Amino acid sequence: MSRRRHKRATIDKTLQQAVIEKLSHEGSGIARIEGKTTFIQGALPGETVMFIPTENKKDYAKGIATEILTSSEDRVPPPCPHYDVCGGCSLQHFDAEKQIQFKEQVLLENLKHIGEVEPKRILKPMQGDKLAYRHKARLSVRYVEKKESVLVGFRERLSGRFIANIETCSILHTSTGLLIRPFRNLIGTLSNFRKIAQIEVAVGENKTVLILRHLEPFNENDFVLLEDFADKHNICW
Secondary structure (H helix, E strand, O other), X not given: OOOOOOOOOOOOOOOEEEEOOEEOOOOOEEEXXXXXXXXXXXXXXXXXXXXXXXXXXXXXXXXXXXXXXXXXXXXXXXXXXXXXXXOOOXXXXXXXXXXXXXXXXXXXXXXXXXOOOOOOOOOOOOOOOOOOOEOEEEEEEEEEOOOOEEEEEOEEOOOOOOEOOOOOOOOEOHHXXXXXHHHHHHHHHOOOHHHEEEEEXXXXXXXXXXXXXXXXXXXXXXXXXXXXXXXXXXXXX
């Protein structure tokens, strides 16, 4: 007996307006639209925004802010030039100090409601650099036939399917964040460039280790190119 396939409900992509009440634990703005809780990426509490709906469920909906009509005093210009396109991070528009306070509050709420515990004493949060702080990541790799180019990076914010066309990454540790274009150039010279899917990043105290995931084997010349790249940029495959 064949199974009946259910068609996915179509989503009305018409721009909508919303007033943001608060932030979700994931950092999305929360609005109530016709009684339904709506999570909107890129929006902050107190703001009035225009957004594109991306998901519509029975109990909730999701969207992405496209225009800020009334801005929060906690909004700052994102430091990364790719922020509007790249989906690798979601809070660069939120003041760094306010982000720390927000994340601390999320932790305390989770301890109370999920762990059923409350701390007797709360220490001051440890802070590092506001940029280049990310030491672990998984970068997508794809050869795009239409562009005749290799792309390396995170998924696009709006589509979630395509890889954002970026040159550098501000949030990755500089040992890899400044190598996006060199990664692209290197992979484009390898024999199996169409069959490379990911670069996994792990930055330690004295070494940056990368895992290159590929679906076809390398040849001898590929290994020479990879070793030369590793020596030049002080990384380890």
